[in-house]
Amino acid sequence: MTSREDPAVAVSQRRLLWEEWEDGLARFARKYGLQIGIICVLLVIWGVFIIGAPATFLSREIYAAFMSTIPFFALIALPLTLVIIAGEIDLCFPSIMAMGTLVFVKVLEATGSPGVAFVFCLVTGFLIGLLNGVIVVRLGIPSLVATIGTQFFWRGVVLVVTGGHPASLVPVKGTFLYQVLVGRLGGYVPAQMLWTIFVAVLVWVILNRHKFGAHVYLTGDNRESARLMGVNVARTRMMTFALVGLAAAFSGILASLEVNYFWVTLGEGYLMKTLASVYLGGTSAFGGVGTILGTFVGCFIIGTIEAGTVAVGLSGFWTQLIYGLIIVLSVAMHAALNRRLAK
Amino acid sequence: MDYILEMRNVSKRFGEVQALQPVNFVVARNEVVGLVGDNGAGKSTLIKIITGYHQPDTGEIYFNGKKIEHLTVAKARDLGIEPVYQERALADQQTLWRNIFMGRELVTYAGLLDVKKMRQETQKLMRESMGFTSAAVTPDSVVRTFSGGEKQGVAIVRALYFQAELIILDEPTMGLSLSETRKLLDFVREIKRAGKSCIFIDHNVFHVYTVADRIVVLDRGAVAGEFLTKDITLESLMDKMYRVAQTGSLD
Numbered sequence: 001m002t003s004r005e006d007p008a009v010a011v012s013q014r015r016l017l018w019e020e021w022e023d024g025l026a027r028f029a030r031k032y033g034l035q036i037g038i039i040c041v042l043l044v045i046w047g048v049f050i051i052g053a054p055a056t057f058l059s060r061e062i063y064a065a066f067m068s069t070i071p072f073f074a075l076i077a078l079p080l081t082l083v084i085i086a087g088e089i090d091l092c093f094p095s096i097m098a099m100g101t102l103v104f105v106k107v108l109e110a111t112g113s114p115g116v117a118f119v120f121c122l123v124t125g126f127l128i129g130l131l132n133g134v135i136v137v138r139l140g141i142p143s144l145v146a147t148i149g150t151q152f153f154w155r156g157v158v159l160v161v162t163g164g165h166p167a168s169l170v171p172v173k174g175t176f177l178y179q180v181l182v183g184r185l186g187g188y189v190p191a192q193m194l195w196t197i198f199v200a201v202l203v204w205v206i207l208n209r210h211k212f213g214a215h216v217y218l219t220g221d222n223r224e225s226a227r228l229m230g231v232n233v234a235r236t237r238m239m240t241f242a243l244v245g246l247a248a249a250f251s252g253i254l255a256s257l258e259v260n261y262f263w264v265t266l267g268e269g270y271l272m273k274t275l276a277s278v279y280l281g282g283t284s285a286f287g288g289v290g291t292i293l294g295t296f297v298g299c300f301i302i303g304t305i306e307a308g309t310v311a312v313g314l315s316g317f318w319t320q321l322i323y324g325l326i327i328v329l330s331v332a333m334h335a336a337l338n339r340r341l342a343k
Numbered sequence: 344m345d346y347i348l349e350m351r352n353v354s355k356r357f358g359e360v361q362a363l364q365p366v367n368f369v370v371a372r373n374e375v376v377g378l379v380g381d382n383g384a385g386k387s388t389l390i391k392i393i394t395g396y397h398q399p400d401t402g403e404i405y406f407n408g409k410k411i412e413h414l415t416v417a418k419a420r421d422l423g424i425e426p427v428y429q430e431r432a433l434a435d436q437q438t439l440w441r442n443i444f445m446g447r448e449l450v451t452y453a454g455l456l457d458v459k460k461m462r463q464e465t466q467k468l469m470r471e472s473m474g475f476t477s478a479a480v481t482p483d484s485v486v487r488t489f490s491g492g493e494k495q496g497v498a499i500v501r502a503l504y505f506q507a508e509l510i511i512l513d514e515p516t517m518g519l520s521l522s523e524t525r526k527l528l529d530f531v532r533e534i535k536r537a538g539k540s541c542i543f544i545d546h547n548v549f550h551v552y553t554v555a556d557r558i559v560v561l562d563r564g565a566v567a568g569e570f571l572t573k574d575i576t577l578e579s580l581m582d583k584m585y586r587v588a589q590t591g592s593l594d
Contacts, residue, residue, distance in 0.1 A: 213456075215446075218434045222434045225434055226434065227396070228396060228416070228426070229447075230446035
């Protein structure tokens with residue numbers, strides 16, 4: 001009997017094909033599972049809000065509002081993902097937001113040029129971030145402890161220098177810089193949203209298509225192995241902190257220009273939202289694992305909850321409870337998926 | 344004599360501990376050198392100096408007759424010194440291709456990672472050198488799902504791909520099954536046949552004796568003795584090693 005006529009062989013061949021298909025599916029799920037999971041969470045939440053508050057969630061205005069406020073922490077969450085993948089943490093960025101804008105205000109006073117002030121603002125953020133990296137790497141202080149310290153220090157500098165007084169940024173309104181940073185494209189899309197998309201793409205390329213990004217993953221996964229294989233672990237870790245500093249200063253000036261005012265408390269209130277977005281997006285607190293798409297989606301989940309909670313008729317008191325619930329559930333989902341997919 | 348590696352009076356101290364006394368150590372071209380000794384004899388320190396991971400406190404290192412200053416891991420790999428570490432130096436949660444090209448990622452002319460090429464090369468290596476035949480393992484497979492032998496295979500193939508001149512195997516048989524160990528010993532003979540050199544470190548004298556041309560015994564950070572395997576029987580070698588560990592002297 002040839003194999004073609006043998007029903008048993010045909011069945012086993014069919015099973016083989018099926019298994020191959022299953023294999024392919026499992027591989028796909030393993031590779032993209034976390035990202036698919038988080039997108040599903042966003043869609044479910046969105047669906048609930050649309051059903052619960054159709055008048056709000058089917059109107060243009062709510063999306064304009066989301067696109068103007070979510071970028072302020074999304075811009076930081078994106079590079080913060082690199083810090084966390086590298087196995088570190090950064091709690092200093094809220095103070096860097098304020099320091100960057102403080103430098104902007106002072107340089108603007110001195111030179112009258114918003115452009116020059118903007119450059120100084122970014123450089124300040126980068127340098128403070130780099131200093132965080134140096135403290136963590138060269139002095140060997142755990143990043144959690146080091147950045148709690150620097151967070152207080154730089155907030156303190158802002159308070160001492162300003163005496164607690166806010167500063168008006170109204171003179172910058174209407175300048176070219178203002179239009180580029182926080183103007184409205186077509187009278188609707190906030191420029192900061194376009195910046196966020198641009199930064200997301202840029203950070204994705206850095207993380208997935210540049211040596212630096214490859215080294216971020218390796219450093220977070222197994223620092224010793226990476227070092228043995230010639231990865232410059234120290235430089236990689238320091239650089240991730242510098243990028244968060246740069247992004248925090250950028251976000252700080254955008255947030256200030258949006259309201260035409262520099263408040264000395266700028267950045268307070270962003271800490272938890274930003275961290276939550278990164279973890280929500282599936283980045284592992286243990287390092288080595290994480291995606292930019294996950295963080296991007298995570299930011300929008302966090303950003304919609306507050307407005308959505310109120311819109312569906314719950315009081316604002318519910319917001320935190322729902323934040324907590326969604327974060328815990330999502331992280332539990334990631335952990336469960338991770339265990340299943342690792343097999 | 345044509346040495347690929349020559350170390351003169353190389354020493355290393357970690358705080359209070361003199362991990363390595365000033366030692367002289369050479370590897371001839373196309374020679375397999377077995378490095379044996381008890382725990383803490385200085386084996387790991389010696390090879391981590393050769394691979395540029397530790398900087399020696401004193402001494403000189405020559406590679407192909409040329410003096411090398413300030414050896415770093417990257418420089419050593421450029422010279423063709425390729426370590427396969429006992430901890431296997433893998434990143435467990437990353438894909439196979441990222442592990443193969445760890446620290447030496449291929450880039451396009453634009454400076455971006457050449458992911459496609461790295462995947463292809465990994466696929467080729469898997470087929471030709473690693474003996475992975477299962478369809479379930481792809482260049483995108485995550486390394487932590489691999490067996491001990493497979494992980495060792497990844498670490499070794501990494502050395503092969505980059506055309507190493509001197510391959511350093513640090514306790515390569517640790518945690519391997521019998522058949523995996525045999526495969527590994529065949530691989531060492533392969534290195535010899537291909538005209539390359541090798542330093543083979545192992546606790547197990549039986550493994551070292553069967554593949555090495557020369558055996559160097561380290562003890563308490565110093566070279567206690569050297570033997571050509573053709574001049575010494577396995578019994579007398581083991582006898583001497585035991586005595587060194589007990590008394591610090593070979594005879």
